[in-house]
Amino acid sequence: MGKPKTIIEKIWEKHVVHQEEGKPDLLYIDQHLVHEVTSPQAFEGLRLSGRKVRRPDLTYATMDHNVPTKNRDNVKDEIARKQMETLRENCKEFGIKLADIFHPDQGIVHVIGPQLGLTQPGKTIVCGDSHTSTHGAFGALAFGIGTSEVEHVLATQTIWQERPKTLNVKVEGDLGPGVTAKDLILAIIAKFGVRFGTGYVMEYTGDAVHQLSMEGRMTICNMSIEAGARAGLISPDETTVEYLRGREYVPKGEAFEKAAKEWLALATDEGAEYDETVVINAAEVEPQVSWGTNPSMCVPIGGTTPSLDEVEHKEDVRRALEYMGLEEKQPITSIDIDHVFIGSCTNSRLSDLQKAAAIVDGKRVKYGVKAIVVPGSFSVKLEAEKLGIDKVFTDAGFEWRDSGCSMCLGMNDDIVPPGGRCASTSNRNFEGRQGNGARTHLVSPEMAAAAAIEGRFVDVRKFTAGVLN
Amino acid sequence: MEAINKHKGKVFPLNRTNIDTDQIIPKQFLKRIERTGFGQFLFYNWRFDNDGGLRDDFELNHPRFEGSSVLLAGENFGCGSSREHAPWSLLDYGFKVIIAPSFADIFYNNALKNGMLLIKMDEKQISEWMNQAEDGTFILKVNLEKQEITDDEGTVVTFDIPAYHKEKLLNGWDDIALTLQLKDRIEEYENSKLA
Numbered sequence: 001m002g003k004p005k006t007i008i009e010k011i012w013e014k015h016v017v018h019q020e021e022g023k024p025d026l027l028y029i030d031q032h033l034v035h036e037v038t039s040p041q042a043f044e045g046l047r048l049s050g051r052k053v054r055r056p057d058l059t060y061a062t063m064d065h066n067v068p069t070k071n072r073d074n075v076k077d078e079i080a081r082k083q084m085e086t087l088r089e090n091c092k093e094f095g096i097k098l099a100d101i102f103h104p105d106q107g108i109v110h111v112i113g114p115q116l117g118l119t120q121p122g123k124t125i126v127c128g129d130s131h132t133s134t135h136g137a138f139g140a141l142a143f144g145i146g147t148s149e150v151e152h153v154l155a156t157q158t159i160w161q162e163r164p165k166t167l168n169v170k171v172e173g174d175l176g177p178g179v180t181a182k183d184l185i186l187a188i189i190a191k192f193g194v195r196f197g198t199g200y201v202m203e204y205t206g207d208a209v210h211q212l213s214m215e216g217r218m219t220i221c222n223m224s225i226e227a228g229a230r231a232g233l234i235s236p237d238e239t240t241v242e243y244l245r246g247r248e249y250v251p252k253g254e255a256f257e258k259a260a261k262e263w264l265a266l267a268t269d270e271g272a273e274y275d276e277t278v279v280i281n282a283a284e285v286e287p288q289v290s291w292g293t294n295p296s297m298c299v300p301i302g303g304t305t306p307s308l309d310e311v312e313h314k315e316d317v318r319r320a321l322e323y324m325g326l327e328e329k330q331p332i333t334s335i336d337i338d339h340v341f342i343g344s345c346t347n348s349r350l351s352d353l354q355k356a357a358a359i360v361d362g363k364r365v366k367y368g369v370k371a372i373v374v375p376g377s378f379s380v381k382l383e384a385e386k387l388g389i390d391k392v393f394t395d396a397g398f399e400w401r402d403s404g405c406s407m408c409l410g411m412n413d414d415i416v417p418p419g420g421r422c423a424s425t426s427n428r429n430f431e432g433r434q435g436n437g438a439r440t441h442l443v444s445p446e447m448a449a450a451a452a453i454e455g456r457f458v459d460v461r462k463f464t465a466g467v468l469n
Numbered sequence: 470m471e472a473i474n475k476h477k478g479k480v481f482p483l484n485r486t487n488i489d490t491d492q493i494i495p496k497q498f499l500k501r502i503e504r505t506g507f508g509q510f511l512f513y514n515w516r517f518d519n520d521g522g523l524r525d526d527f528e529l530n531h532p533r534f535e536g537s538s539v540l541l542a543g544e545n546f547g548c549g550s551s552r553e554h555a556p557w558s559l560l561d562y563g564f565k566v567i568i569a570p571s572f573a574d575i576f577y578n579n580a581l582k583n584g585m586l587l588i589k590m591d592e593k594q595i596s597e598w599m600n601q602a603e604d605g606t607f608i609l610k611v612n613l614e615k616q617e618i619t620d621d622e623g624t625v626v627t628f629d630i631p632a633y634h635k636e637k638l639l640n641g642w643d644d645i646a647l648t649l650q651l652k653d654r655i656e657e658y659e660n661s662k663l664a
Contacts, residue, residue, distance in 0.1 A: 017651070017654050017655055017658045018651050022632055022633060023633050024633065026648065026651060026654070028655070028658055028659075028662075037499050038499075038552065040502035041502065041503065041504045041553075044502070044503075049645070051645070065499075066500065077500070079500040079501065080500050082500075082502065083501075083502060128551055129550070130549065130550045130551040144551040144575055145575070145578075146551050146552070146553035146556075146575060146578060146582065147504075147553040147579075148582035149578065149579075149582070151645065152644055152645050152648065155645050155648075155649070156645060156648045156649060156652075156655060157659075158648060158655060160648070194487055195487075195548070195571065195573075198545070198571065198573065198574055225575075228545070228548065228574070230574050230575060294487050294489070294548075313486060315485075316486055316487070319485075409491075409496050409550075410496060410497075411496045411497070418519060428489075428491070428550075430489045430491040430492065430549060431514065432491060432492070432495055432514045433496075436495070436514055436519065
C-alpha cells in the first residue's frame with residue numbers, strides 16, 4: 001500500500017498527459033460539455049486556424065442559457081436566435097452531438113450530464129460555465145473554463161492546469177428536520193466567505209454529506225464556485241453507483257459492475273491528508289436566506305441583516321443594503337417578495353420540484369407575487385408531469401415552464417424588473433443578475449415555495465407545522 | 470494573443486471588493502458571437518442609468534479618468550461566472566493591466582489567455598495608490614520583464630508572477646499551437662487508456 005491519497009490526487013494523477021518542472025500539468029479531459037453562449041468564438045477560432053475537434057465523441061452540446069421557457073417555437077430575440085443557430089451549425093460542421101431545443105434530452109447542461117450518465121466518477125469534465133463544479137457530486141473532477149480554454153479542449157482534448165491544493169470541507173453531525181442541502185452550502189459560504197476556496201479543489205466529507213441524495217449533493221457541489229473553488233467534489237459511494245445504474249451513457253451489465261468497483265475505489269483513502277480543512281456542524285445549520293449581493297451575505301431565517309457597526313467591510317455592506325433596499329438589522333421575516341423562481345442548475349431537479357410542490361399543495365400563491373417553476377431539463381419536466389406535480393404548481397398559481405437557465409441569469413425573457421424582489425433557488429445574488437436593478441434572495445426550493453404562499457420569507461419548518469408567528 | 474512587456478498608463482481606482490463578472494459585463498451582452506466590440510458594455514449597470522444616460526455616481530465616467538489603462542481593485546476581482554467576455558470587455562475598453570490583492574481563478578486564466586497582465590499586490594500598497602489615483606493624474610509604469618512597477622516619483626515596487634505566466638505573456642504564445650507540439654503524448658495517453 002502506498003501513501004493514502006485523496007480522490008482529488010487520484011483523479012489528477014490518472015489524467016496527466018505531460019508534466020514539466022515549473023509548468024502546469026497537461027491534463028486529459030474525458031468529457032467536454034458545450035452550450036450556446038461560451039462556444040461560438042471557440043469554434044470560430046478553430047475555423048480560422050484550420051483546426052478540427054479532436055474528440056467529437058467526448059464532446060456533447062445543448063442549448064440552455066438563451067432558450068425561452070415558453071413559446072419556444074418562436075424565438076423573438078434575434079441575437080439569441082443567431083447564437084442558437086450558430087451552435088447548431090457548429091455542431092453539424094464539427095460532428096458534435098447536440099440536444100437541440102426540441103430534443104428530448106435538452107436541458108441545463110449540468111442537469112442533463114448526470115441525467116444521461118455522461119457524468120461519472122473519476123472523469124475529468126469541463127464546460128464553459130462556472131457551475132460545472134456540479135458534476136463533482138459524482139466524484140468527478142469538474143470545473144468551468146473560459147472560451148479560449150473551450151477552444152483548447154476542442155482542439156486538443158487537454159487543458160493546462162496548475163495542480164490544485166486540496167481542501168476538506170468537513171461536515172460534522174446531521175442536518176436537522178426541514179434543513180436542506182441548499183441551506184448547508186449557503187451556511188458554509190456564509191461562514192467561510194466567497195474566496196476561501198480560491199486555488200483549491202474542495203472535497204465535502206462527513207456523514208451529513210453522504211446521507212444526501214445525488215440531487216442534494218449536486219446542489220452542494222454546484223455552489224463550490226461561489227466559495228471561490230473551481231471544483232468541489234464528493235467521494236463516490238453506493239448512492240452514486242445506484243443513481244448511475246441503467247443510465248444511457250454508463251456501461252451495461254458486467255461492465256457496469258466492474259466500473260462501479262473502480263468508482264468506489266476512487267474514494268479518498270483513510271488517513272489521506274489535505275492541504276487545508278474547515279469544519280462545520282450540520283446540526284447548527286438552519287434554513288438560510290441571502291440578504292446581500294454575494295452568496296456569503298446570508299443568514300438563518302430567524303436572523304436579521306447586519307449592523308454596519310459590526311462588520312469588517314462597511315462600505316461593501318452599506319452598498320449591498322442600499323442595492324437590496326434593506327435597512328440595517330432588519331428581520332428577514334419582514335422582507336416582502338414579489339417574485340419567486342424555482343429552477344437553475346442548483347435546484348431544478350425532480351426532487352427539488354417534488355419538495356417545493358409538497359409545500360404549495362392545496363394553497364395559493366400570495367396575490368401580487370409572480371411565481372415560476374422552470375424544470376432543469378425536458379426529461380425532468382415530463383417526469384414531473386407524470387407525477388402530477390405541474391398541476392400542483394399551476395393550481396396554486398405558479399407558471400409551469402419549459403427547461404433552461406431562465407431567471408437564474410435572465411438571458412432570455414425571464415427577468416425580474418428593476419426594484420423587484422425575488423426568492424430564488426438559484427446560485428448568485430449579484431447586482432443585476434436576474435435583471436437590471438433586480439434584488440435576489442437565495443433560498444432552498446422549500447423556502448421559495450413557502451415565500452410564494454406567504455408573500456414574504458417565513459421559516460418553512462413553522463410553515464409546514466402551521467405555526468407561523 | 471498580443472505580447473505584453475512594458476506598459477505605462479493612467480490609473481483608475483475602483484475601490485470595491487468581490488467585483489463579479491456580472492458587474493464587469495452583464496448577461497444581456499453575452500449573446501454576440503464575436504470576440505470584439507465588448508468595451509462599450511463594460512461595467513454597464515454602473516456606467517449607465519436605466520435610460521442609457523451616463524451615471525454621475527460612477528467614477529469611471531468622470532472626464533479625469535478618460536484614457537485610463539491600469540485598473541486598481543479590491544480583493545477577489547472577477548469572481549462569478551466563467552464568461553471570457555469579462556476580460557474581452559476590459560481589454561476592448563482600454564485596460565491592459567489590473568492590480569488587485571487577489572483574483573478569482575477562472576477570471577485570472579481567461580485574462581492570461583488574452584494577454585492581459587494581472588498583478589497581485591498587497592492591500593496596503595493598493596490602498597496607497599488608490600488614494601494617489603483619486604485625482605485622475607496618477608500614472609504607473611509596469612515592466613513585466615523586471616517585475617517592477619514605478620510611480621510618478623520614481624518609486625519602484627516589485628511584484629511576483631509565476632515564471633510560466635510571465636513567459637507566456639512576454640511571448641504572446643498561442644497555447645493551442647504549443648500543446649499541439651505534444652500531440653504524440655496525447656495520442657500515447659489515449660492509446661494507453663484503450664489498452
